Amino acid sequence: MFITIRPYSEDTVLVFALIGAAGLVLLLLSLVVGEILDLGDGALSGTSLGIGAVVFGAVGAITTVNGMDAWIAYAGSALVGLVAVVVAQLMIRRLSATEDNARVDLVGVQGTAMTDITQSSGEVSLDAVSELERRLAWSLEPITVGTRVVVLEHQPNSVRVGPYRPDA
Incomplete structure (x- = not known):
């Protein structure tokens, strides 16, 4: 099986760039203002969605510019973006469970x-x-x-x- 490499479509790159830029805005707002989007009682955060959109846009733009078919760019971007969302959400949960929320007794220190x-x-x-x-x-x-x-x-x-x- 061979992958056909063709000249890229500027419209497809623009779509990926806009999705990536929207993800960056969501990520920055979530980090600066606080979680502005929280779905499913913490199951999905604005930070992880922003990361996923940035990764989706970056992977899509890279694959498109390198001449891959549009369906490969969209499928690959969706897969890698989804993995990025899951990894980010797991890291957010791990960080929120750290000692920041636990009371530390300093008597004797x-x-x-x-x-x-x-x-x-x-x-x-x-x-x-x-x-x-x-x-x-x-x-x-x-x-x-x-x-x-x-x-x-x-x-x-x-x-x-x-x-x-x-x-x-």
């Missing part, structure tokens, strides 16, 4: 005072894997910048810390 810490203000950098940024902190006793600290109490917006005393 050590860190370093990044600013002077008082009863009303301060910042710490904690040594926990889940802590990528500085966290607001306060203490019953003054703590100077650079002091090793330990979390004594974890609240939603801040942590209460005290100086880390390895002997205690």
Whole structure:
């Protein structure tokens, strides 16, 4: 079986380009604004549909420009686009099930005072894997910048810390 290679149709390429561009717009809106399209109670998201449309358009344009028949371009694009949607949706589900939604207890975690810490203000950098940024902190006793600290109490917006005393 041989595949006939012919000059491509500009109309077919335009269709794929428009579908790909619409997918890119949907993808960007879903990433910037939030999920604007959510079908089947999370079964299909705007992000995954946007990815699928971008892949559909790209594969279709590539196959068409390379002289493949239109039916091969559409069938191949649909197949690869569908695979992209499924893979994207699986990744989205996996990411949404990560620790972002889980409550992490930081009591006992050590860190370093990044600013002077008082009863009303301060910042710490904690040594926990889940802590990528500085966290607001306060203490019953003054703590100077650079002091090793330990979390004594974890609240939603801040942590209460005290100086880390390895002997205690």
